[in-house]
Amino acid sequence: MSSRNVRLNEQERLEAAAIPEMMKLSNQILKLYGIAEAKKYISSVVATLPNMKLEYYEVCDAETLELLTEFNPKQKQFPLLAVFAVTFV
Numbered sequence: 001m002s003s004r005n006v007r008l009n010e011q012e013r014l015e016a017a018a019i020p021e022m023m024k025l026s027n028q029i030l031k032l033y034g035i036a037e038a039k040k041y042i043s044s045v046v047a048t049l050p051n052m053k054l055e056y057y058e059v060c061d062a063e064t065l066e067l068l069t070e071f072n073p074k075q076k077q078f079p080l081l082a083v084f085a086v087t088f089v
Helices: 010-016 019-033 035-047
Strands: 052-061 080-088
Touching: 010 080, 019 035, 019 080, 035 052, 035 080
Parallel strands: none
Antiparallel strands: 052 080
């Protein structure tokens, strides 16, 4: 367990365990439907978790790290990096 997770209570640890799956599903949604839909997905899932607050969800070009507001999901290649941060309240 990471040093940050040691500070979480049992319920917060259960919620934190959902983060990798949320990221995996958001990346699938990103590739199929685009940035706006991926943001909606993350926002809606985090909203169901009582101890978690979404700080940000951003998508950027993996090479330049330039923030992206849109891209064509029908592209063959996805040089994207999606990141999000949550805090426990």
